[in-house]
Amino acid sequence: MSGDPILTVDHLMMRFGGIVAVNELSFAAERRKITALIGPNGAGKTTVFNCITGFYRPSGGAIRLTDDVGRTMQLERLGDFRITKQAKVARTFQNIRLFPGMTALENLMVAQHNALMRASGLTLLGLIGTPSWRAAEERAIELARTWLDRVGLLPRADDAAGNLAYGDQRRLEIARAMCTEPVLLCLDEPAAGLNARESGGLNELLLSIRNDQGTSILLIEHDMSVVMEISDHVVVMDYGVKIAEGTPQAVRDDPKVIAAYLGADEEEAIAVMESGT
Amino acid sequence: MSAISARPSHAAQPSGSAFILKKALISAAVALVLFSLMIGVRTEAGPQGGLIYWTRFGDLAALVGTVFGGSIIIELLRQWWGPVDKEHIVPKPVQAAMSFAGRWLAPALLVFAFLVPVIFYNQRYILDLSILVLTYVMLGWGLNVVVGLAGLLDLGYVAFYAVGAYSYALLATNFGLSFWVCLPLAGILAAFWGVLLGFPVLRLRGDYLAIVTLAFGEIIRLVIINWQSLTGGPNGVSGIPRPTLFGIPLDNSDDGLAARLGIDFSPTHRIVFLFYLILAMALLTNWVTIRLRRLPIGRAWEALREDEVACRALGINVTTTKLTAFATGAMFGGFAGAFFATRQGFISPESFTFQESALVLAIVVLGGMGSQLGVALAALTMIGGFELFRGFDQYRMLVFGIAMVLLMIWRPRGLIGHRAPTVFLERNQAISSDLVKEGHG
Numbered sequence: 074m075s076g077d078p079i080l081t082v083d084h085l086m087m088r089f090g091g092i093v094a095v096n097e098l099s100f101a102a103e104r105r106k107i108t109a110l111i112g113p114n115g116a117g118k119t120t121v122f123n124c125i126t127g128f129y130r131p132s133g134g135a136i137r138l139t140d141d142v143g144r145t146m147q148l149e150r151l152g153d154f155r156i157t158k159q160a161k162v163a164r165t166f167q168n169i170r171l172f173p174g175m176t177a178l179e180n181l182m183v184a185q186h187n188a189l190m191r192a193s194g195l196t197l198l199g200l201i202g203t204p205s206w207r208a209a210e211e212r213a214i215e216l217a218r219t220w221l222d223r224v225g226l227l228p229r230a231d232d233a234a235g236n237l238a239y240g241d242q243r244r245l246e247i248a249r250a251m252c253t254e255p256v257l258l259c260l261d262e263p264a265a266g267l268n269a270r271e272s273g274g275l276n277e278l279l280l281s282i283r284n285d286q287g288t289s290i291l292l293i294e295h296d297m298s299v300v301m302e303i304s305d306h307v308v309v310m311d312y313g314v315k316i317a318e319g320t321p322q323a324v325r326d327d328p329k330v331i332a333a334y335l336g337a338d339e340e341e342a343i344a345v346m347e348s349g350t
Numbered sequence: 351m352s353a354i355s356a357r358p359s360h361a362a363q364p365s366g367s368a369f370i371l372k373k374a375l376i377s378a379a380v381a382l383v384l385f386s387l388m389i390g391v392r393t394e395a396g397p398q399g400g401l402i403y404w405t406r407f408g409d410l411a412a413l414v415g416t417v418f419g420g421s422i423i424i425e426l427l428r429q430w431w432g433p434v435d436k437e438h439i440v441p442k443p444v445q446a447a448m449s450f451a452g453r454w455l456a457p458a459l460l461v462f463a464f465l466v467p468v469i470f471y472n473q474r475y476i477l478d479l480s481i482l483v484l485t486y487v488m489l490g491w492g493l494n495v496v497v498g499l500a501g502l503l504d505l506g507y508v509a510f511y512a513v514g515a516y517s518y519a520l521l522a523t524n525f526g527l528s529f530w531v532c533l534p535l536a537g538i539l540a541a542f543w544g545v546l547l548g549f550p551v552l553r554l555r556g557d558y559l560a561i562v563t564l565a566f567g568e569i570i571r572l573v574i575i576n577w578q579s580l581t582g583g584p585n586g587v588s589g590i591p592r593p594t595l596f597g598i599p600l601d602n603s604d605d606g607l608a609a610r611l612g613i614d615f616s617p618t619h620r621i622v623f624l625f626y627l628i629l630a631m632a633l634l635t636n637w638v639t640i641r642l643r644r645l646p647i648g649r650a651w652e653a654l655r656e657d658e659v660a661c662r663a664l665g666i667n668v669t670t671t672k673l674t675a676f677a678t679g680a681m682f683g684g685f686a687g688a689f690f691a692t693r694q695g696f697i698s699p700e701s702f703t704f705q706e707s708a709l710v711l712a713i714v715v716l717g718g719m720g721s722q723l724g725v726a727l728a729a730l731t732m733i734g735g736f737e738l739f740r741g742f743d744q745y746r747m748l749v750f751g752i753a754m755v756l757l758m759i760w761r762p763r764g765l766i767g768h769r770a771p772t773v774f775l776e777r778n779q780a781i782s783s784d785l786v787k788e789g790h791g
Contacts, residue, residue, distance in 0.1 A: 126663065127662075128659075128662070128663075153662060154661075154662050154664075154665050154666055154667050154668065155665075156665075157662075157663060157664060157665030158665035158667075163663070163664075164663050166659075166660070166663070170657050170659055170660040170663070171657070171660070172652070172653050172656035172657055172660065173656060173785050173786075173787065174652075174656055174769055174781055174785045174786030174787055175649075175652060175653065175656060175771070175781075176771045176773075176774065176781070178771075178773055178774065178775055179649060179771055179772060179773060182646075182649055182772075182773060183646075183649050183650065183653040183661075183664060183666070184664050185646075186646050186649070186650050186653075186664060186665065186666050187665050187666075189645075189646035190646045190647070193645055193646055193647075196642070196645055196646075196647045199641075199645040199646070200638070200641055200642070200645065202641075214773065214775075218775065227775075230774075230775045230776070231771065231774045231775055231776055231777045231778070231779055232779075233781040233782070233785045235785040236785065249664070250663075250664075253664055253665055
């Protein structure tokens with residue numbers, strides 16, 4: 074691949090006992106681009122995500138992240154929370170994982186934990202309530218307010234996250250991930266369960282995140298209208314291996330992809346692919 | 351969502367008199383089967399060693415009748431109250447009442463607490479009881495950090511209370527250090543043990559965490575019993591120095607406080623001093639906890655209780671967050687322990703049994719996990735209420751138990767179950783308890 078990759082996955086292997094979930098997968102996600110990872114159910118997409126975001130330790134291979142100032146980090150060696158803290162990779166979950174008993178605003182405040190911990194002098198300055206801490210807290214609330222506004226949830230800032238509608242919860246989770254100020258945003262099926270209007274709104278949000286924030290996006294998605302409309306590059310997986318990659322158009326016309334999606338029945342596959350555009 | 355889906359099921363609930371009668375009959379039948387052997391027939395060893403028995407069918411009939419009648423009354427009351435709404439938003443009148451209570455109850459209690467020694471100056475019993483209640487308020491607030499905020503079930507909290515008490519007792523009797531020097535040391539030592547306990551239990555959740563913390567509490571107690579050369583074993587430590595008012599003793603000696611102020615000595619002075627001491631310590635615990643909740647570390651604790659996986663995805667170090675919760679809770683336990691030692695003047699392992707852990711945990715759960723005011727009210731109810739039932743003699747435990755059960759049915763998430771947000775833009779509205787997670791270890 075040419076260009077300026079932010080994330081390079083190199084011969085990634087993930088075994089669970091005797092099962093190989095991801096087999097020698099290599100792909101790259103380019104900076105300030107939206108890369109989609111698609112494939113049928115059970116293809117190993119979420120496993121790749123879990124390897125990238127440190128929830129699994131890969132059995133083999135390398136995941137390299139080169140941030141905007143040119144530092145390169147081996148994500149598989151960082152592991153766990155450090156991937157978000159140091160490498161600035163944020164993620165959302167397939168089944169939404171908000172803090173349901175905390176307000177929308179609080180959810181976004183928790184996301185700024187590491188920055189606020191530093192500002193509060195590891196709690197000590199915050200306990201006394203120094204002006205520097207108060208200013209930092211104000212800034213954090215301001216950032217949260219900005220993101221609530223961008224996802225259209227500002228009027229619901231003080232409502233419990235668990236009380237929000239499903240689509241709102243999806244958007245709040247993206248806003249929460251963005252509050253960690255990531256260089257790479259990993260979205261696991263952000264359009265799942267959204268209606269056509271909501272997924273249209275999601276497209277706009279993701280494009281504005283890419284264009285205004287300059288955040289690179291890696292997303293898993295089944296909703297072809299989202300994949301085809303906004304992604305710059307598509308990687309197709311099946312049974313843990315990459316079967317195709319390229320521009321959305323190139324991937325859509327690839328017979329291997331069509332076969333993987335709906336068995337050998339190409340007629341039907343083409344119909345599905347086209348209904349998505 | 352479930353608020354909507356809950357309604358049809360209530361509407362479908364039968365409510366006719368036949369239903370009530372049927373339900374009461376079933377309850378009465380169950381009672382008959384249960385009590386026929388327990389109450390109906392009484393067996394005893396006879397004078398010759400043989401088994402003799404006699405029947406008490408009258409008592410049995412009375413009991414079954416009571417169950418039958420009670421069941422009807424309960425069912426009628428239930429229908430009169432109407433369905434228990436599963437509204438996710440706290441209903442407006444409740445919210446208004448809560449905010450009113452929140453605004454006035456806490457300050458009123460605080461003012462009352464300050465005035466207790468003035469009002470009850472001559473009633474030693476009430477003063478002693480208030481000191482006891484405040485000790486448990488402090489312990490409850492300390493454990494609230496671990497259980498209520500971070501959602502880590504800790505059944506061995508008394509271990510830190512013991513560490514604090516023995517730290518002060520041993521440092522004071524062996525090295526002659528004063529209470530005010532030992533107090534922070536006791537807190538630091540307890541926090542150290544909190545971290546030590548935290549490490550092995552980091553990976554455990556729920557029941558497993560509870561069992562390990564329970565074992566930890568027992569280990570500390572057994573070490574204290576068996577390490578005779580240091581702790582005096584079952585004999586405990588006696589002659590623990592009384593606290594001084596920054597070096598001025600509160601006794602009837604020439605340089606005591608009474609002599610210096612030129613007033614007559616009274617042993618009540620020391621009790622009043624102890625009262626204000628524990629009040630100040632409890633309020634410090636409260637203040638620190640309230641502040642911590644609004645700091646990133648406190649929010650991380652609550653986020654950890656809500657969803658640990660999401661915390662990791664946000665770059666929160668789950669390990670240190672859990673350890674700080676254990677350490678903070680343990681530190682307050684240690685402070686309370688040091689106070690306990692100086693108040694009693696004598697400590698032994700008997701004061702640090704599992705019973706104490708269970709009592710403090712019950713206070714936190716009853717109060718509503720995470721609620722400061724709730725914990726204070728619960729400590730007052732549990733400790734004060736237990737004393738209130740003294741008149742029932744041998745039935746005291748029974749009545750107390752029934753009262754607890756009724757209280758938990760009435761308020762399953764504790765006296766104050768809703769959660770107050772730590773930060774808000776426009777509206778500071780309470781979050782209903784059914785959204786707030788209890789944590790899973």
